[in-house]
Amino acid sequence: MxxxxxxxxxxxxxDWSISEKELGYKEGDVINIGWYCSDRVCGMGKGDxxxxxxxxxxxxEKRYTYNDIRVYSNTxxxxxxxxxxxxxxxxxLFMDRIPELYIGLVGILKIGAIAxxxxxxxxxxxxxxxxxxxxxxxIITQRKHVSKVRKIIDRLPNLKYIIIVDHxxxxxxxxxxxxxxxxxxxxxELEIFPTKAESPSLIHYTSGTTGLPKxxxxxxxxxxxxxxxxxxxxxxxxxxxxxxxxxxxxxxxTSYGIIAPWTLGVTQCVLDSGFxxxxxxxxxxxxxxxxWYSAPTAIRSLMKAGEDVVRQFDLSCLxxxxxxxxxxxxxxxxxxxxxFGLAFHDSYWQTETGSIMISNYPGLKIxxxxxxxxxxxxxxxxxxxxxxxxxNEPGVLGLIAFRPGWPAxxxxxxxxxxxxxxxxxxxxxxxxxxxxxxxxGYFWFxxxxxxxxxxxxxxxxxxEVESVLLEHPAVxxxxxxxKPDEINMEVVKAFVTLKPGFxxxxxxxxxxxxxxxxxxxxxxxxxxxxxxxxLPKTRSGKIMRRLLHxxxxxxxxxxxxxxxxx
Amino acid sequence: MDEVKDAILEYVIEEYADEDxxxxxxxxxxxxxxxxxxxxxxxxxFLEVRYKISIPDEDASxxxxxxxxxxxxxxxxxxx
Numbered sequence: 005m006x007x008x009x010x011x012x013x014x015x016x017x018x019d020w021s022i023s024e025k026e027l028g029y030k031e032g033d034v035i036n037i038g039w040y041c042s043d044r045v046c047g048m049g050k051g052d053x054x055x056x057x058x059x060x061x062x063x064x065e066k067r068y069t070y071n072d073i074r075v076y077s078n079t080x081x082x083x084x085x086x087x088x089x090x091x092x093x094x095x096x097l098f099m100d101r102i103p104e105l106y107i108g109l110v111g112i113l114k115i116g117a118i119a120x121x122x123x124x125x126x127x128x129x130x131x132x133x134x135x136x137x138x139x140x141x142x143i144i145t146q147r148k149h150v151s152k153v154r155k156i157i158d159r160l161p162n163l164k165y166i167i168i169v170d171h172x173x174x175x176x177x178x179x180x181x182x183x184x185x186x187x188x189x190x191x192x193e194l195e196i197f198p199t200k201a202e203s204p205s206l207i208h209y210t211s212g213t214t215g216l217p218k219x220x221x222x223x224x225x226x227x228x229x230x231x232x233x234x235x236x237x238x239x240x241x242x243x244x245x246x247x248x249x250x251x252x253x254x255x256x257x258t259s260y261g262i263i264a265p266w267t268l269g270v271t272q273c274v275l276d277s278g279f280x281x282x283x284x285x286x287x288x289x290x291x292x293x294x295x296w297y298s299a300p301t302a303i304r305s306l307m308k309a310g311e312d313v314v315r316q317f318d319l320s321c322l323x324x325x326x327x328x329x330x331x332x333x334x335x336x337x338x339x340x341x342x343x344f345g346l347a348f349h350d351s352y353w354q355t356e357t358g359s360i361m362i363s364n365y366p367g368l369k370i371x372x373x374x375x376x377x378x379x380x381x382x383x384x385x386x387x388x389x390x391x392x393x394x395x396n397e398p399g400v401l402g403l404i405a406f407r408p409g410w411p412a413x414x415x416x417x418x419x420x421x422x423x424x425x426x427x428x429x430x431x432x433x434x435x436x437x438x439x440x441x442x443x444x445g446y447f448w449f450x451x452x453x454x455x456x457x458x459x460x461x462x463x464x465x466x467x468e469v470e471s472v473l474l475e476h477p478a479v480x481x482x483x484x485x486x487k488p489d490e491i492n493m494e495v496v497k498a499f500v501t502l503k504p505g506f507x508x509x510x511x512x513x514x515x516x517x518x519x520x521x522x523x524x525x526x527x528x529x530x531x532x533x534x535x536x537x538x539l540p541k542t543r544s545g546k547i548m549r550r551l552l553h554x555x556x557x558x559x560x561x562x563x564x565x566x567x568x569x570x
Numbered sequence: 571m572d573e574v575k576d577a578i579l580e581y582v583i584e585e586y587a588d589e590d591x592x593x594x595x596x597x598x599x600x601x602x603x604x605x606x607x608x609x610x611x612x613x614x615x616f617l618e619v620r621y622k623i624s625i626p627d628e629d630a631s632x633x634x635x636x637x638x639x640x641x642x643x644x645x646x647x648x649x650x
Contacts, residue, residue: 061602100603125606148588278603280632305607460608491607510619517612518585526608 006366008236011377018380020411023232027267034198035224037205038081038113041266042074043196054271057245057291058103061277066103073107073266076186078194080104080111080144083184087165089142091116091197092204096135096143097252098122098153101276104169104186105252106262108144113205113224116197120207120219123253124149129472129523132156133216134209135163138418144184146170154178201225207418208255210355211465213454219418220355226259226412227267229359233379234264237351237363239324240295246272247288248297254462255355256328259412260297281309285317292321299329301460303336303348304491314343324366326351329461330493331449334372350375352449354435356427358412361435362404362447375439375447383407385432386441389453392430398443403453405432455549457486459494464528466496466549472523473498476516478506483539483547487532487556498530499539499552508535541568574621575642581616582638595639600632610635617641623648 008014029035045051051071058066068076089095095112097119099105105121112119120138122131124146131152135143142165143153153166157180164180171183199205205224209217234240238260246265250256265272273291277283279302288296306314325340325348332350341347349364352375362384364376378384385394386402395402408428417424427434438450457464466484473482481501486494498516506512513533521529540548543566554561575595583593586605599605605613614630617623625648634644 061598148590151589276603278598278601278605278632279607280601280636283601495608510615514612514615514619517615521609521612526606526612529608529612531608531611 006236006239007241008239008365008367011365011368011380014236014380020228020232020381023228023411027228027231029228031201033200034196035201035227036113036116036196036199037224037227037263037267038077038110039196040227041110041113041263042070042077045070045266045269046074048269050269053269055266056103056106057271057273059273059275059277059287060102068103068107070266070269073110075190075192076103076107077110077114078191079186079189080108081114081194082191083167084112084117084142085115087142087182089115089117089165091199093117093142094120094138094140094207096120096122096138096140096145098124098126098131098143098145098149099169100124100146100148101251101274102146102169103274104144106274107186108169109252109258109262110266113199114194114196116199116203118204118207118221119258120209121252121254121258122209123251123525125527126152126253126525127521127523128152128155130217130468130525130528132159134219135160137209137216138207138219141165142167144169147172147175150181199224202415204415206258208258208355211456211463211468212423213456213465214467217465217468218420218423220255220414221416221418222358222412223415226358227263228411229379230259230264230412231267233360233363234260234268237349237360237365237379238264238295238297238326239366240265240268240270242269244270244294244323245292245321246270246295246297247275247291247293248272249275249284249299249302250297250329255358256297256299259359279305281306281313282316285314285319288319288322289317294321295324295326296322297326297328298348299461300327300332300336301330301492303327303332303340307336307339308491311343319344322346325349326363328353328360330458331375332373337370337372347372352376352447356414356433356435357406357410358414359410361406361410371442371444371446373448374442375449377445377447382410384447386439386447387430387432387434389438392432392434395441398441401438401440401450403434404437404439404447405429405434407431408433455485455553457484457494457496459486459489459496459527460492462527464496469496469498469520469524469528469530472520473500473516475523476519478502478512479516481539481547483549483552484530485549485553485556489531495531496528497532497534497556499534499536501536501538542566543568574645575638577620578617578641578645579638581620582613585612585616593638595642596637598636599638600636605635607632613641617645621645621649
């Protein structure tokens with residue numbers, strides 16, 4: 005029997021108090037995610053239970069019990085406090101998937117500071133705009149990433165501390181750089197900051213269509229829906245070994261890679277390594293993973309690796325598979341059923357929603373290719389893109405819409421109230437995705453409602469890439485769109501015009517690609533650069549990305565009446 | 571062939587490695603996460619530009635790009 009039991013029964017008379025009661029929370033109480041992830045679990049007599057099984061690319065292993073998580077997060081919290089950091093200060097986590105990243109988040113939350121996890125593959129410019137926008141006070145990082153911070157430190161007057169968790173003493177530290185070793189000291193007791201439901205907990209940055217990245221601000225009360233969705237959708241139980249393959253630089257990696265599993269007291273695994281089918285299957289076999297939360301790009305890459313490699317491993321430990329990040333194509337669902345004997349269950353949510361919103365559930369019929377049905381308590385529909393009224397008719401294309409009010413919903417875009425307000429229309433929160441509903445109430449994803457590129461489940465802003473392209477000495481103008489990709493669903497493509505004196509060469513394309521990769525990230529790097537004499541523009545001079553996008557996807561170009569006539 | 575290996579190693583160190591990374595001809599690149607699947611596209615492009623070859627996507631697998639030695643073997647296949 006699954007945790008959710010009957011989906012149909014659960015949607016009747018649902019109330020988030022189910023989660024509150026299980027977590028022992030009442031309105032007005034102190035609620036601190038850091039405490040729930042560690043101290044509470046230890047208090048339930050599970051201090052010796054394994055919380056984290058960690059392995060890296062060279063096979064180094066580490067194991068941490070819940071008591072270790074409690075103590076080391078205390079150590080981190082106490083250290084941050086000793087620097088004068090306090091509640092609501094922003095503390096960035098900028099690390100590979102090392103234990104300090106996971107435990108560091110817990111420590112930051114314990115002192116009431118706001119955790120700001122950032123993907124460690126970000127280049128210096130991506131890092132700068134996010135630290136600058138958040139007014140970040142401290143960044144916890146590894147020595148391998150310090151050079152990126154040093155490039156931008158002079159432009160970040162608010163950044164007081166660069167905390168290096170693996171300083172080896174061989175390199176001279178510069179101003180504001182501080183060495184710190186999580187395991188050098190065990191702080192048994194730490195006064196937990198008494199955060200309340202609406203106290204800010206995390207800021208995750210997500211790409212914007214026409215502006216800088218948006219800082220999505222969450223609160224400690226988000227735990228209420230993260231806990232219950234993990235229990236009912238991921239079906240995590242006491243004896244499971246859980247593996248969430250997402251990086252905590254993104255929201256899945258925190259909501260379901262740290263907060264939910266540790267609040268549930270489950271043993272989770274982390275693999276700090278690159279991707280290969282063999283490495284992943286070996287990891288599942290070695291740690292006897294039972295619940296596996298992954299992403300369509302990874303699943304498609306596993307499909308590409310073939311079935312022979314699957315047969316080299318004993319994967320009979322697996323019992324429940326879930327996917328998130330992009331729409332899961334039906335072939336992937338059918339394939340996983342064939343090779344693992346288990347279908348991947350697609351789930352849908354985004355940085356702003358903080359927790360799973362629409363999903364396929366254990367025991368509920370999967371329609372391959374469908375996003376599934378709303379989580380109990382989530383009021384969701386498809387609305388007309390002009391009127392924002394529910395379409396109330398199966399098969400009609402519209403915008404996905406959620407009635408605001410679930411616990412993990414974002415509370416603000418950091419310093420960007422206007423954009424935040426713009427996400428609500430006619431009483432609905434609009435995540436910016438288009439979909440259809442079928443006769444049975446299943447949602448079917450169609451695509452984004454804006455120019456944002458979803459590559460391997462990560463959102464990339466065309467605006468951000470175009471802005472940095474213009475910093476390249478050869479580029480006069482640029483337009484960035486998605487192009488189809490078999491594995492990543494979409495990848496970034498750039499159209500550029502060159503400045504006088506520059507000519508089209510293969511070397512230039514490579515130089516442009518690497519320029520973006522280093523400044524922003526590999527995700528944002530154009531996989532193709534196309535040189536054009538001019539870019540399509542409206543008569544008012546705005547670049548018409550829509551036309552370039554249509555060309556890439558073989559779609560109808562549509563209305564071109566506003567196209568500038570050269 | 572050593573010139574090819576040396577050139578690839580130099581490029582990998584210059585473009586993808588961090589200060590502390592010690593990269594040799596056999597260091598895993600893709601499976602270690604040192605070069606991710608997106609960055610692999612730029613590495614492939616480098617090889618094509620430098621050696622004036624075209625590597626079909628089906629040959630540009632993560633396994634074929636997983637070390638400087640393997641990449642050099644791949645280049646040899648398309649230049650011989």
